[in-house]
Amino acid sequence: xxxxxxxxxxxxxxxxxxxxxxxxxxxxxxxxxxxxxxxxxxxxxxxxxxxxxxxxxxxxxxxxxxxxxxxxxxxxxxxxxxxxxxxxxxxxxxxxxxxxxxxxxxxxxxxxxxxxxxxxxxxxxxxxxxxxxxxxxxxxxxxxxxxxxxxxxxxxxxxxxxxxxxxxxxxxxxxxxxxxxxxxxxxxxxxx
Numbered sequence: 001x002x003x004x005x006x007x008x009x010x011x012x013x014x015x016x017x018x019x020x021x022x023x024x025x026x027x028x029x030x031x032x033x034x035x036x037x038x039x040x041x042x043x044x045x046x047x048x049x050x051x052x053x054x055x056x057x058x059x060x061x062x063x064x065x066x067x068x069x070x071x072x073x074x075x076x077x078x079x080x081x082x083x084x085x086x087x088x089x090x091x092x093x094x095x096x097x098x099x100x101x102x103x104x105x106x107x108x109x110x111x112x113x114x115x116x117x118x119x120x121x122x123x124x125x126x127x128x129x130x131x132x133x134x135x136x137x138x139x140x141x142x143x144x145x146x147x148x149x150x151x152x153x154x155x156x157x158x159x160x161x162x163x164x165x166x167x168x169x170x171x172x173x174x175x176x177x178x179x180x181x182x183x184x185x186x187x188x189x190x191x192x
Contacts, residue, residue, distance in 0.1 A: 053120070054113065054116055054134060054135045055135070057134040057135060057136055058136075058137045058144060058147075059138060059144050061144075062076070062148050065106060066166055069162070070166075073161070073162055073164050073184075074103065075105045075162070076106045077089070077093065077107050077108070077157060077159040078108050078109075078110055078148075078156060079107060079156055079157050080111055081111050081118055081119065081122055083156040085156070085157055090127065092175065093128040093131055094127055094129035095177055096184070097129035098129060099184075100184055105129075105131040106131065106132040107128055107132065108134040108135065109135040109136065110136050110156065113137060116135070148160070155173075157172075157173065157174060157175070159171045161183050163186070163187040
């Protein structure tokens with residue numbers, strides 16, 4: 001392990017419990033559907049006010065999303081500001097939400113809450129449609145990735161398609177609209 005990686009990993013171990021405490025302080029600070037933040041929840045996390053739409057995603061978030069969407073299909077897609085294929089994929093999510101407005105699409109930025117202004121600017125330039133917007137809230141990103149998928153090494157974009165029974169189809173790299181439409185047909189998501 002290089003010295004740099006050792007320092008980063010050590011900092012992650014030191015900072016992660018602090019970040020987890022801040023996230024725990026805001027747990028339950030969402031509406032009854034778990035999809036919209038309650039006013040003030042971001043301040044409890046120390047997230048800048050300009051990032052008001054961004055929900056904190058940590059190692060426990062996937063379990064919460066599964067519970068919220070029990071018996072329903074949903075899409076969980078990870079992206080980053082510095083990922084060019086992620087940028088291109090935003091048009092696909094926009095089209096999916098227009099065709100399947102009842103299908104929950106959750107986009108999670110693997111950047112940090114402090115990047116909130118850049119994330120909002122990104123969404124303004126590359127609008128993904130009516131999706132839920134989350135951002136990694138744990139400084140120890142490996143912990144979050146491991147909680148989502150033990151084999152995920154951080155490649156982006158990374159998307160997980162959950163059917164109604166929450167059987168998962170994982171896709172690394174940009175997912176095209178044709179594949180998404182075929183998946184949506186298989187899970188009986190009715191287009192509008």
